[in-house]
Amino acid sequence: MFCNGQPADAATLGAALINYGHFTSLQVRGHAVQGLDLHLQRLAHATQALFGSMLDERQVQRWMAQALQHAGMADASLRVTVFSRAFDFRDPLSVVPVDVLVAVSAPVQLSASRAVCSVRYQRELPALKHVGTFGLFQQRREAMAAGFDDALFLNEEDQVSEGSTWNLALHDGQQLVWPQAAALRGTAEALLRQHWNGPQVVRAVAAAELDRIQAAFACNASGIWPLGAIDGRALAGSEPLAAQGRAVMAAVPWQPLQV
Structure with missing residues (x-):
């Protein structure tokens, strides 16, 4: 350090x-x-x-x-x-x-599929990546204790917002959907939205819509990984969707640290 x-x-x-x-x-x-x-x-x-x-x-x-x-x-x-x-x-x-x-x-690269459960939770000042991470990790811990890999957050209006330490994109069969609810907008999400080659939209996603979603992936600066299941419902299309996302990121330039 x-x-x-x-x-x-x-x-x-x-x-x-x-x-x-x-x-x-x-x-x-x-x-x-x-x-x-x-x-x-x-x-x-x-x-x-x-x-x-x-x-x-x-x-x-x-x-x-x-x-x-x-x-x-x-x-x-x-x-x-x-x-x-x-x-x-x-x-x-x-x-x-x-x-x-x-x-x-040490460097990390996340790619393994995860099964997540939706929970009602909203971070304080969600637009800021502040050091108040206790609630995030506790929600992940409770999800794992219940047999899942991680937690997907819903706000007070039952709208999908973000994961514990990641953003997510959903596919409704026609286009990529980025949840609009207040969340920490990650750098990986920003790059994917900028470079995605295909239809996409940013809109509110109600929790009830998760039953109709066909595929989803999670993303942060450490990688992109498929959401294999949400609330026990398998998403067969998540693996190819995540692979598409990784292909998009592979073409994004790397900026040198040296000034």
């Missing part, structure tokens, strides 16, 4: 435990990232929203590249967390400088 370009010490990590901040997770291959600009924009927007501060995106990019160099890795998973050692929960409106924590770990 590196904070502001330097190896993180215990004092720095202690400040990060306040649990107020935001992050982005991404995959690096050959010192390059798909949707790097989207990840940096996400960090800059959330920094302004949570701290009232401006984020130097170019500096963050340099710190990401430096962390990879220190780790001696060209392929990796990165988590970039923005927090502030100057943040005081007693005075949360104060504009404070922020700190950037970069964690480097």
Whole structure:
């Protein structure tokens, strides 16, 4: 882990435990990232929203590249967390400088099919990738205890929103459907929507419609995987739909980290 370009010490990590901040997770291959600009924009927007501060995106990019160099890795998973050692929960409106924590770990690529169950759950501030992840992981834990692989969220209006840590696309037999309900709009979703070669639409999806869906896949920066079943109903078309999504992403350019 590196904070502001330097190896993180215990004092720095202690400040990060306040649990107020935001992050982005991404995959690096050959010192390059798909949707790097989207990840940096996400960090800059959330920094302004949570701290009232401006984020130097170019500096963050340099710190990401430096962390990879220190780790001696060209392929990796990165988590970039923005927090502030100057943040005081007693005075949360104060504009404070922020700190950037970069964690480097082994690369991952998700592709295995998963069976999910729908649950009524809405994240706080769903448009921000904030560090309040307790509810997400607890919903996944409960889904697994019930015999599923993960949880699919429905909002208070019984509309499909997102998965625990992923977005999803559904196919109704005619077109790709992206649920419109409030959710964290991921970088993989944005790239797929931009490059998808075929009919697609963004609209509200009622939970009752899940019985008529023919195929679905989940996506995040770690990959695309088929949703083999939702609420126990098998989706035979999910494997080829996910393969189509992976083919789309394979053609998306990778942006170098080096500034």
